[in-house]
Amino acid sequence: MHLSGQILTPSGLVEGTLDFAERITGIAAHPAPRRYILPGFIDVHVHGGGGGDTMDGPEGVRTLARFHARHGTTTLLPTTITNPWERVLQALEGVRQVRAEGVTDGADILGAHLEGPFVSPQRLGAQPPNAILPDPERLEQVLALDVVRVVTLAPELEGALEAGVRFAKAGVRVSLGHTAGDYEQACTLIRRVQAVGGVAGATHLYNAMGGLQGRDPGPLGAVLASEECYAELILDLEHVHAGSFRAAYHAKGDRLLLITDAMRAAGMTEGESELGGQKVIVREGRALLENGTLAGSVLTLDRALRNAVSCGVPLAAASRMLSDTPARYLGLGDRGRLEAGLRADIVVFNAQLDLEEVWVAGRRIL
Numbered sequence: 001m002h003l004s005g006q007i008l009t010p011s012g013l014v015e016g017t018l019d020f021a022e023r024i025t026g027i028a029a030h031p032a033p034r035r036y037i038l039p040g041f042i043d044v045h046v047h048g049g050g051g052g053d054t055m056d057g058p059e060g061v062r063t064l065a066r067f068h069a070r071h072g073t074t075t076l077l078p079t080t081i082t083n084p085w086e087r088v089l090q091a092l093e094g095v096r097q098v099r100a101e102g103v104t105d106g107a108d109i110l111g112a113h114l115e116g117p118f119v120s121p122q123r124l125g126a127q128p129p130n131a132i133l134p135d136p137e138r139l140e141q142v143l144a145l146d147v148v149r150v151v152t153l154a155p156e157l158e159g160a161l162e163a164g165v166r167f168a169k170a171g172v173r174v175s176l177g178h179t180a181g182d183y184e185q186a187c188t189l190i191r192r193v194q195a196v197g198g199v200a201g202a203t204h205l206y207n208a209m210g211g212l213q214g215r216d217p218g219p220l221g222a223v224l225a226s227e228e229c230y231a232e233l234i235l236d237l238e239h240v241h242a243g244s245f246r247a248a249y250h251a252k253g254d255r256l257l258l259i260t261d262a263m264r265a266a267g268m269t270e271g272e273s274e275l276g277g278q279k280v281i282v283r284e285g286r287a288l289l290e291n292g293t294l295a296g297s298v299l300t301l302d303r304a305l306r307n308a309v310s311c312g313v314p315l316a317a318a319s320r321m322l323s324d325t326p327a328r329y330l331g332l333g334d335r336g337r338l339e340a341g342l343r344a345d346i347v348v349f350n351a352q353l354d355l356e357e358v359w360v361a362g363r364r365i366l
């Protein structure tokens, strides 16, 4: 197969043709149409979409993987929500099953993001009130499933430092978030994770972690100040202001990754929906719980790309936040860039940045 256009390579845009089968075989330069060929998107934080949710079990995971693939996501981590422990384990088991089977015409499922229940009861955001402590027994139950790639952890919880180290040693990315802790606690968790060779991140930067003050940097300050710590950001321009996004972009550089945090309502008719057993109302692109709390999003990553560009970020840098950076965060060497030998996970946009084609491992699905 081949695609002609403006190909975004690690060394910049190349005008020409990209050749591929399941993997990319080569890039040849010559005059080509004005459309953009970019690496497929990687979403490390997505609960649902197209009516399906990770907590529904395998069918929900397949539904969301197909829905988001049609919006440019070629790899994703179905994300659980804070729920009774047995429900969370069941959902992880569902992700494991779908990962093994694969999803026809859907994104590649790499594993799960465990968001909650190891979070602060004071910073639940839209998570249901089932937060619990990360005790060693629960950790071993999770690790035995060998499916979690990212865990959200509030650093101030009893046992959180030990849990962070245990997860990091098992290769799980430790993402601090849904936290009411302070700057020191956040710095300590980041340091402890890095000390054992782990990778630290932050769950939806700015949301559910408090603000940054001159005399009180908080966890947000700890993440922005760390050179190594990665950070997720929901760029629907509802969860985060364009100015706050630009500040994070300049502070984090190639450590900032865009996520959707999407719910089952993404791609559905607006109105009533559901998140973690709670009622959600979606109106004009915003999703709220009944008490007015901003819930997950109805974002897709093709729109996140357009939003980043509309905030003044060059296309190449916007693309990196959706592909190369999440791939580096997860330690994936086989995707995230358009380069010979890597997976043919490809998205094609026209000159107005409308998504036109999506290829997952060389298979066209849009």
Ligand SMILES: [Zn+2]
Pocket (backbone or CB within 6 Å): 045, 047, 079, 115, 261, 296
């Ligand atoms: Zn979430």
